[in-house]
Amino acid sequence: MLGATVFRTGDVDPVDRFDCWRDLMSKTLCPMDMDSEHVAAFQAETKLLELGAVSVWPTVVEPMSWRRTPRLIRHSDPEYYHLTFPITGSVGITQAGREAVHGPREMYVVDTSQPFHCVTSALHAVGLEVPKRLVPLRKAKADLLLTRRLPADEGYGSLLAQLLEQLAMNKGPYGPADAPRLGAIIVDLLSSLLAHVLDWDASLSQETRECTLMLRIRAFIEASLADPGLTPRTVAEAHHISLSYLHRLFEQEEETLAAGIRRRRLERARRDLADPAQNDTPIYALAMRWGFPCGGEFSRAFRRTYGVSPREFRQRC
Incomplete structure (x- = not known):
């Protein structure tokens, strides 16, 4: 603080x-x-x-x-x-x-x-x-x-x-x-x-x-983040800069821009999965909410990042 x-x-x-x-x-x-x-x-x-x-x-x-x-x-x-x-x-x-x-x-x-x-x-x-x-x-x-x-x-x-x-x-x-x-x-x-x-x-x-x-x-x-079309290329186009210049801006970061977008989406989805008030919301709906149109892709990315499936994580919470 x-x-x-x-x-x-x-x-x-x-x-x-x-x-x-x-x-x-x-x-x-x-x-x-x-x-x-x-x-x-x-x-x-x-x-x-x-x-x-x-x-x-x-x-x-x-x-x-x-x-x-x-x-x-x-x-x-x-x-x-x-x-x-x-x-x-x-x-x-x-x-x-x-x-x-x-x-x-x-x-x-x-x-x-x-x-x-x-x-x-x-x-x-x-x-x-x-x-x-x-x-x-x-x-x-x-x-x-x-x-x-x-x-x-x-x-x-x-x-x-x-x-x-x-x-x-x-x-x-x-x-x-x-x-x-x-x-x-x-x-x-x-x-x-x-x-x-x-x-x-x-x-x-x-x-x-x-x-x-x-x-x-x-x-x-x-x-x-909720837009599945959000990619480094669309970010560059929205700010009227080239994709290569965008990558140069973020080259000192610990992760690539694409990895950062994926991480923020997973963090938002993980937060919602841990929220008891959203237990009745299907996992595929939470995935789509944060830019993952394919439930299978979301589950694989979630397991790679957190070591458990989205369903297992929700049950533990």
């Missing part, structure tokens, strides 16, 4: 809650002037995940306002891009002469080096801080994206949103050693998302483009 620092206003004396929250946010993100109509009974909760140079903090907070002023910028500037991903609630944001209102699943970015004003409803969101030096976009280009809606339902935005939600809900099989790798993946996804929105992918390094392409491919495979 990833290490996290948790803060709940409920653990603090009511008189001190808003002041403690304001101090915590100023240290977590950057110094800001904050206000709320609910100071007397303020409620908020946040969990800080430090992933190398990147910070992720799922937060639930009552309506409030946040203001970053020139004076505060001169006092302290961590030089971050701050991304907000609202899950419920809405955010009104003003920066760089532009105003926008974002609702659930409408991500946006601000720059801590420029003044901004933010007003929220009751909000459940995931915040993300990435040092600007890690994002390979020139300032003039990046400024075009400030406060702009970034899609969270397709492409790179969807991959980034899924990962942030997974981290927020602590659902991933990640340990402390994974933190720097997760931070690097987040930087690649954010950089690719911003470049894609700008239609400026040439600004990205070859390493970043290949990393994000592999993430897209993995997500495509997970979503397509």
Whole structure:
């Protein structure tokens, strides 16, 4: 499990809650002037995940306002891009002469080096801080994206949103050693998302483009396991790359892409066979559910992998 620092206003004396929250946010993100109509009974909760140079903090907070002023910028500037991903609630944001209102699943970015004003409803969101030096976009280009809606339902935005939600809900099989790798993946996804929105992918390094392409491919495979026509060739065609280039992308993996697809299908089928709620589902139906149109082929592959037949495995479970 990833290490996290948790803060709940409920653990603090009511008189001190808003002041403690304001101090915590100023240290977590950057110094800001904050206000709320609910100071007397303020409620908020946040969990800080430090992933190398990147910070992720799922937060639930009552309506409030946040203001970053020139004076505060001169006092302290961590030089971050701050991304907000609202899950419920809405955010009104003003920066760089532009105003926008974002609702659930409408991500946006601000720059801590420029003044901004933010007003929220009751909000459940995931915040993300990435040092600007890690994002390979020139300032003039990046400024075009400030406060702009970034899609969270397709492409790179969807991959980034899924990962942030997974981290927020602590659902991933990640340990402390994974933190720097997760931070690097987040930087690649954010950089690719911003470049894609700008239609400026040439600004990205070859390493970043290949990393994000592999993430897209993995997500495509997970979503397509039930399709018996899923093969390395169809994966390559879906991503408009050659089959040989696809194999080069995965040549450092411990198994071939075809073997990886077969393993994930068998893992899904094995999980369903072990589920008592699915005991009445015929084995051939479970096999077809996970892309094995031939029951005999499924049984042979299952026995080679797990040492028992699907029927024997189900009976043992």
